[in-house]
Amino acid sequence: MSEPLDSDLATIVDAFAATGVPDWHTLSVESARELEDDVFAPDRDTAVRYTRDVEIDGPHGAVPIRAVRPAVGGELPTVVFYHGGLWALGSLDSVEDICRDIAVRTPAVVLAVDYRLAPEHPFPSGLDDCISAYAWARDNVDAFGGDRTRVSVAGTSAGGNLATGVARFCRDGDIPTPDRQTLLYPMIDDDRTRDSYTENESGPLLSRGAIEHFWEAYLRSPVDRANPYVAPLRGDQSGLPTTTVVTAGHDPLRDEGVAYAETLDATGVDTTHQHYPSMCHGFLSLTDGVAVADEAMDAVADRIVD
Template sequence: MALDPAVKNLIDTLNEQGLKSFEQMSIAEVRGVVESFSDLQAPNAVVARVVDTVYPGPGGDQAVRLYIPESETPLPIVVYIHGGGWVAGSLDVTEQPCRALAADAKVIVAALSYRLAPEHKFPAAPEDAFAALNWVVEHAADFGGDGTRVAVMGDSAGGNLAAVTALRARDTGAPVLRAQVLIYPVIDGTARFPSREENAEGYLVTTAAIDWFWEQYLATPEDAENPYASPAKAADLAGLPSTLLLLNEYEVTRDEGVDYGRRMADQGVPVQVELYEGLVHAVYWMTGAIPRSAELHGAVVEFLGKQFAG
């Protein structure tokens, strides 16, 4: 399918503005560009309460923001981990998608911050994410949540961290997760799939940029073989929770996601894979600029509704 017209218009506009590829920027520039995604988002949905607090991470307290809809009964919880190549991203730039998810899925969204690379390389981020999940489950009742109905969710590098968190929860036996939602996850530090060549340039996030993000994140090249850095390296995927995997046609990481979904399904994990033709990486954060980003949001809402039923 041809590139979605709204996506093409956005890419053309950014090219006219002279936007550089991420690997050509400084860390500060990358972080500024990622924060600017707020300008591409729809207006914020209304939720009953937004609570800023902290969870105790291995390297010290980290921020977590709770989006809590009105409810007279305990609500399911989605632990959301933002993307940004492990280098960038924040609670502020993901305010809109988190509010929309809480309002439309009728769930508590616990959006967490974590230590960023290159100042804090692997394994800092996944250690924080797993600590946050445990804190959320332990304190669920304090903010009206149901600690027996919990999912992890993330996009891009956050999808990596969500997948790793699900692996760690399975490996340790707790917390028990109902589901994982992986939105165009970056999950293979040595990936050599065709989409790396097919979509290497011209679709917002290049192959060179993905490689650069991995370089910022990993402490050593050998870390790319560690399943808690590259979940695609996990040989045993059995026992993972029900999974929604959202991928886009024109993205570098498409095929590693397809392969991960196939391997999970082969090992008995209930997997729903959605491949969106004409779309590119990062559209989940572009609700104001890319109307079809609503398709991804709708798929997440529908999937979580089924997983949390009962």
């Protein structure tokens, strides 16, 4: 890390630490989910035309989706969005604010996906739900004024892993590949020997211990570690869509995100890497109080759709 933590961000991090909230992995899964939903409870300050909740049929049962439509006329591009939370935490409520922000700034119809969570539903259940939601959007997003021919995927953290997994599945199969993939501080590989894991072992906002704990909860067995749908950095990147990767200097996941951007670019994928050395994991959820995060979100919105 060449820059200290941004002063605006440090104020928020210190206030969060002062509450005495324990690390996610030290709690039961149920308690960690309640804490995540409480911390990221939507304030809904970003005005949109409407949100609508629907359920679609997936391979493992119903998959809830929340559509966010900005107050803009005409047919809009679509972003299918996958929340973070280490594959085990997060909900439609905890991700609504960032989806509203993306919908308004882009503008686009944003479809947030409430995929199945580990450990009750380990890989590939959540990814199966994400693929089903994307395929459904390709056929049905016009119900919300979205353009079925312009559909991209995006996600934060573990959701970034799922977003690129969806793009990979489409490339390998017969579903139209997303126009773009936007990966915000993504979980890309479980190799924790990289420098960023040592430099940011205790966070802020995401610790090495939490990552290690929930990686184990997500996997069915050690064999899954070699699966490129689990660890995308280990797979063939050719043919993947135009990509934006966002990384943060004070994030344990920094170096794997950097490596993925470099690998995509070297493979010939049109790749933009936005790195913010003074930021930490999750900073794009803090646009109201952190000027750098606000600017970064504008840059994301500029590239998230064609």
